[in-house]
Amino acid sequence: xxxxxxxxxxxxxxxxxxxxxxxxxxxxxxxxxxxxxxxxxxxxxxxxxxxxxxxxxxxxxxxxxxxxxxxxxxxxxxxxxxxxxxxxxxxxxxxxxxxxxxxxxxxxxxxxxxxxxxxxxxxxxxxxxxxxxxxxxxxxxxxxxxxxxxxxxxxxxxxxxxxxxxxxxxxxxxxxxxxxxxxxxxxxxxxxxxxxxxxxxxxxxxxxxxxxxxxxxxxxxxxxxxxxxxxxxxxxxxxxxxxxxxxxxxxxxxxxxxxxxxxxxxxxxxxxxxxxxxxxxxxxxxxxxxxxxxxxxxxxxxxxxxxxxxxxxxxxxxxxxxxxxxxxxxxxxxxxxxxxxxxxxxxxxxxxxxxxxxxxxxxxxxxxxxxxxxxxxxxxxxxxxxxxxxxxxxxxxxxxxxxxxxxxxxxxxxxxxxxxxxxxxxxxxxxxxxxxxxxxxxxxxxxxxxxxxxxxxxxxxxxxxxxxxxxxxxxxxxxxxxxxxxxxx
Numbered sequence: 001x002x003x004x005x006x007x008x009x010x011x012x013x014x015x016x017x018x019x020x021x022x023x024x025x026x027x028x029x030x031x032x033x034x035x036x037x038x039x040x041x042x043x044x045x046x047x048x049x050x051x052x053x054x055x056x057x058x059x060x061x062x063x064x065x066x067x068x069x070x071x072x073x074x075x076x077x078x079x080x081x082x083x084x085x086x087x088x089x090x091x092x093x094x095x096x097x098x099x100x101x102x103x104x105x106x107x108x109x110x111x112x113x114x115x116x117x118x119x120x121x122x123x124x125x126x127x128x129x130x131x132x133x134x135x136x137x138x139x140x141x142x143x144x145x146x147x148x149x150x151x152x153x154x155x156x157x158x159x160x161x162x163x164x165x166x167x168x169x170x171x172x173x174x175x176x177x178x179x180x181x182x183x184x185x186x187x188x189x190x191x192x193x194x195x196x197x198x199x200x201x202x203x204x205x206x207x208x209x210x211x212x213x214x215x216x217x218x219x220x221x222x223x224x225x226x227x228x229x230x231x232x233x234x235x236x237x238x239x240x241x242x243x244x245x246x247x248x249x250x251x252x253x254x255x256x257x258x259x260x261x262x263x264x265x266x267x268x269x270x271x272x273x274x275x276x277x278x279x280x281x282x283x284x285x286x287x288x289x290x291x292x293x294x295x296x297x298x299x300x301x302x303x304x305x306x307x308x309x310x311x312x313x314x315x316x317x318x319x320x321x322x323x324x325x326x327x328x329x330x331x332x333x334x335x336x337x338x339x340x341x342x343x344x345x346x347x348x349x350x351x352x353x354x355x356x357x358x359x360x361x362x363x364x365x366x367x368x369x370x371x372x373x374x375x376x377x378x379x380x381x382x383x384x385x386x387x388x389x390x391x392x393x394x395x396x397x398x399x400x401x402x403x404x405x406x407x408x409x410x411x412x413x414x415x416x417x418x419x420x421x422x423x424x425x426x427x428x429x430x431x432x433x434x435x436x437x438x439x440x441x442x443x444x445x446x447x448x449x450x451x452x453x454x455x456x457x458x459x460x461x462x463x464x465x466x467x468x469x470x471x472x473x474x475x476x477x478x479x480x481x482x483x484x485x486x487x488x489x
Contacts, residue, residue, distance in 0.1 A: 033427045035482060036125060036475035044070070045121040052114040060084065060144045063110040067124070067140055074128050083153040084142035088127040092135045099134030100162040102481045103458075105451060107143035107150075107169065111212050111256070118465055119170040122474040126481075133482045135160075141447070145254025146214050148406070151450035159455035164416045166477065167448050167462045173438075174469040176421070177462040178411040180442035180449065181355075181375040182382055185255075185403035188326055188370040188393045192319035197244055197311060199266035202304040203275065205232065207261040209296035212253040215357045215373060216444045220333050223290045225250060225261035226358045228282070228299075230327035232265065235278055237324050241271040245320045246311035252360030255373055266314050269305070276303060315368070322396045323361075323368055329392040330372070332358050335385055344377075352443040353377040354385045375445040378408055409448040409460070416459040419485040424476040437473075 048066070057063045067086055071078050078088045086108075092099060106123040113120070120140070127138035137158055142150035159165065207225045229248065236243040244266040251260030267275060283299045291297055304310060315323075335354035337343045347353070354376040362369050372389055376382035386402070393400035421437060428435045448462050465473050 032483075033479050034475065035129060035131070035478040036471060037129065038471065040128070041121060041125050041471060041474070044124055045117060048113075048121060049117045052117060057110040057113045060108075060110050060142065063108055063113055064140075064142070067108065067120075070124065071127070076128055078127075081153070081155065083150045084144075085150045085154060086140040086142075087158070088138045090131065090133075090136045093132045096132070096134045099484060100164050101135035101137065101160055102133075103158055103163055103165045104136075104138045104477065105141055105151075105165065105167045105447070106139070107447065108140045109143050109146065111144075111253070112214065115213075116170050118467060118470040119168060122465060122470055122477075123168065125474055126477055129478055131478065131482045134484070136481050143447070146256045147254045148447060148450055151447045154450075154454055156454050159451070159458050161455065161457050163455060163458045165451055165458050165460040166416075166420075167446065167451060167460065169446070169462070169464055170466065170470075171464050172466055173464065174466040174473060175438040175440045175464050176417060177440050177442045177446075177464070178414075178417060178460075180409045180446040180462060181377055181444050182379070182406060182408040182449070183445040184374045184376075184382055184386060184405045186372045186374065186386060186389060187401050187403060188330075188372065188389065189364070189399040189401065190319060190323050190326060190368040190370070190396075191366065191398070192315045192323070192368045193366060194313040195316055197246065197266050197314040198317070199242060199244055199268050199314075200307075200310075201269045201272050202246060202264050202266045202310055203272070203279070204302040204304060205229070205261060205263045205265065205279075206298065206300045206302075208251075208259075208298045209294050210251075210257075210259045210290075211294065212256040212259050214256055215355065215359070215375075217334065217352060217355065219355060219357055222257050223286070223294070223297075224332070224358075225258050226327070226361060227332065228286070229261055229263055229361075230324070231282065232275075232279070233320070233324040234328050236265070236267065236271070236275065237321065239271070239274065241267055241275070242317065243267040243271070243320065244314040244317055245323065246314040248361065248363070250360045250362070252362070252371070255359060257357075258360055264304075264311055266311065272303065276301070319368070322398060323370075325396045326370060326392055326398055327358070327361075329395065330356070330358060330370075331385075331388060332356055335376075335381070346441065347377075353381045355444060356385050356389070376408075377443075406445070406449045409442075409446060409452055409462075411448075411452070411460050413459045416461050420461065420463075420476070420480050423480045423483070423485055424473070427476045427479050428472055 246264040246266050248263035250258050252258050279301050286299045334352050337349050337351050357373050359373050360371045374385050390400040425435050446462050
C-alpha cells in the first residue's frame with residue numbers, strides 16, 4: 001500500500017480515508033462472518049453432555065423439557081405441536097420479507113442423546129441466535145423410536161414454496177447430501193399353535209443392558225438379540241436335537257435396534273450338556289466383543305429340570321423349526337453391489353445398496369410375527385431385497401406382507417447446495433484449512449423423505465455434522481441464513 005501511495009500521491013485526507021475504508025471493510029467482513037456465540041455453545045454442550053452421561057435423560061419428556069426450559073431461560077418464543085415437535089420461528093425483518101425462508105430440522109430422541117449432543121447444541125444455537133434476516137424456523141423434531149411420527153405430522157405451513165430446508169444429523173464424517181434411501185416395513189407370519197410340550201428340560205435365556213440406535217450401515221457391528229436367538233435355535237437344528245420354543249420376549253424399540261431378549265427353549269435332557277456348553281462359548285464371545293461398549297451387558301441362562309417349573313405350553317416343534325429356518329434364511333445386514341449386478345454410474349462394486357434388519361419378533365393369535373425394516377437405494381434395489389424376504393417366507397410356508405413404504409429422497413435442485421457450499425468456504429477459508437464440505441449420497445434412509453412430502457417444491461439438503469466441524473458448520477449456517485450467500489468477499 002505504501003508503494004502505491006508513493007506512486008499515486010493523494011491528499012493526506014484521501015489517504016486516511018482510503019486506509020479507514022480498507023480497515024473497516026476488513027473488520028466488517030471478519031465480524032459479519034463470526035456470528036456463533038462460542039461461549040454459549042460450549043456452556044450448552046458441556047451441560048447437556050454431563051447430564052447425558054449421568055443418565056439424566058430417561059424419557060422423551062425429559063429431553064423435551066430440557067430444551068424448552070433452556071428456551072424459557074433465554075426468553076425465546078416457541079410452540080410445541082400435537083406431535084411433540086418444538087418449533088422456534090423468527091419472522092423476517094421488514095427489508096427481507098421476500099427472502100426465501102430457511103427451515104432447520106434436527107431429530108431429538110432421548111435414547112440417542114449421548115451420541116447427538118453436538119447436533120442438539122448446534123440446533124439450539126441456531127434457534128437462539130438473533131439475526132436480521134429472512135424467516136428462520138428451527139424444529140426439534142420428535143423422533144422417539146425413529147418411527148418418523150414427528151416428521152409425518154409437521155405442518156405444511158412451515159415449508160413455504162421457496163423454503164430452503166436443512167436437515168441436520170451427526171456422524172463421524174461431515175458432508176452434504178441431496179439423496180438418501182427409501183424405506184419399507186414388512187412382516188413374515190409363521191403359523192404357530194401352542195400345545196403341551198414334549199420335551200423334558202428347558203433353558204431360559206436372558207440378554208439385557210444394550211443401548212438401542214438408529215439402524216444404519218453399522219448394523220453388522222451392533223449386538224442383536226434376535227440374531228442371538230436365531231443362532232441358538234439354528235445350533236439345535238444342526239445337531240438334530242428335539243427342541244421347542246416355549247416363550248419369548250424381544251425388547252423391541254420401534255424402528256430401532258432391539259435391546260433385550262428373554263426366551264425359554266425346551267429340549268430333551270440328553271441334549272442339555274452339549275447345548276449349555278455351546279451357550280457358555282456364545283456368552284464368552286459376546287462379553288469379549290461387546291462388554292467394553294456396554295457396561296451393563298448381561299447374557300445369562302438358567303437350566304430348568306424340575307417338572308413343576310417347566311412351561312405348561314410351547315410352540316409346536318414344526319412351528320419352532322419354521323421360525324428357525326426363516327430367521328436363518330433372512331439376510332439381516334448389508335446388501336452390496338457385486339460384479340454381476342447392474343451398477344448405477346454413481347456407484348461401484350462393493351458399495352452398499354440396501355440394509356435389511358429384523359426389528360423384532362412378537363407373538364400373535366396363532367402365529368409368530370417377524371418384523372422387518374428394509375432400506376434401499378431405489379425401487380429396483382428395494383424390490384430385490386424384499387423379494388428375498390418374500391422367498392424366505394414362501395420357502396417355509398409362511399406369509400409375507402408388505403407394510404408402510406417411504407420413497408427415497410432425491411433433490412435435483414442445486415441452489416441451496418451451491419450457496420451453502422460457497423458460504424462455508426468464504427466463512428472458513430481464512431481460519432481453517434479444511435474449508436470444503438464433501439458432497440455425498442447417503443447410503444441409508446433419512447427423514448428428508450418426510451420433509452420432501454411436506455412441499456415438493458422445497459429445496460432440501462442433508463447436512464451431517466461431526467465433532468471436528470460442528471461449530472464451523474453451525475456458524476456457517478448462521479451466516480447462510482443472515483446473508484444467503486451475499487458476503488463481501
